[in-house]
Amino acid sequence: MIAFLTLAVIVQSAFAGNLVEVLQNDGETTLIALVQQAGLADALLGGEFTIFAPTNAAFAKLPQATLDSLSKDTTALANILKYHVVKGSIHKADASNELQLETLAGTKIRFNIYSHNHVVTVEGSKITHFDLTASNGMVHVIDTVMMPPEGSIVDLVAGNSDLSTLLSKVQSAGLAGALQGDGLTVFAPTNAAFARLGSHVLDNLRRNPTLLKEILEYHVVPHTEYSAGLYNREYVRTLDTHHDVIRLGVSSSGSVTVNRNAHVTKADISATNGVVHIIDHVLIPARYLFSAILGRR
Known part of the structure; x- marks a missing residue:
């Protein structure tokens, strides 16, 4: 049985697309469009990363003025998108309460695990879908766009x-x-x-x-x-x-x-x-x- 499960994991990994393809397959079209606009698509294919991927609905919750501002400032847009990415493959099982991970933006994001309702958040955003495996990393889907904190x-x-x-x-x-x-x-x-x-x-x-x-x-x-x-x-x-x-x-x-x-x-x-x-x-x-x-x- 163990050998069979190991083989299944290997087969799944072999047929998993890269991070961008996994995002496409999961329907995160707004995120993909913004990644391409910020010129980050190639960077996401050049290493092993974990992406905390806001849904289309998550982006729709942002004020229109914020979206308009980001569309005109690719540097700010890239920084926010990098805030959703960490190096390496982080699985759900790796998360612990108050664990902090450094993002590609240079600032940290914080996990919180709430046992009473079985919710896991990252910077307060609920993770709605865990462990979407890509050939070069992992995707976790979140319900809110994370904004880098402005200080302590x-x-x-x-x-x-x-x-x-x-x-x-x-x-x-x-x-x-x-x-x-x-x-x-x-x-x-x-x-x-x-x-x-x-x-x-x-x-x-x-x-x-x-x-x-x-x-x-x-x-x-x-x-x-x-x-x-x-x-x-x-x-x-x-x-x-x-x-x-x-x-x-x-x-x-x-x-x-x-x-x-x-x-x-x-x-x-x-x-x-x-x-x-x-x-x-x-x-x-x-x-x-x-x-x-x-x-x-």
Whole structure:
């Protein structure tokens, strides 16, 4: 039996087309057209590679303005396409949670494995079809185009004007260094979210850096949680001193709430060291909800 299986694998490999042909056979016509436009087809035939291949529907999800911009800038297009390619043949069995692989673009992509729904993601994009074998590599089909991250979590917060209050609080609490750790998830409140706390609460937090640090750490999960891995009524422990939990709600439409009142308004912003989800309310650990130090009764 073992000899038969080995022979079957050899025969399958012998008749497998190259990477471009495998993509064609699987119907990834948009990806092939863009690869040809970027002048990368020959490069994909010159070595052994693994391609994380977005479907036509994945490309259709991109804003038209993004597609138009990429069509005019082949260098940027090539960089994004290279971000979907790694050297060597990577099988599904090779993946492990939080594994990072360096791409041809020079930046890394991160695997996450979610046991509860048997989902595997790469940079948050769900892998829908594994192990399409080519004569010179492997193809895994994904449902979303991956965009190279623009920096670390701190870089993303610093670069978003709507998160300037969060940035100042992180700096005041001395947490910027902690947010440079790897494999983190941050639920990032907007400026408006902090404003909802009211001036009295904000003044109390300003006077109590220990409490401020606790509340900010309550927004950080010490592992990577992309949307594809979240489920309704999930409890996730955070980075604060007591490792308090946040409760996630996921509706049938896919919208996500945190502790019931905070809504994720923008999800899955990849960073080099994790992921950021923007939320519209500040999260407060239950132990502090009615604390006099927050000025609440």
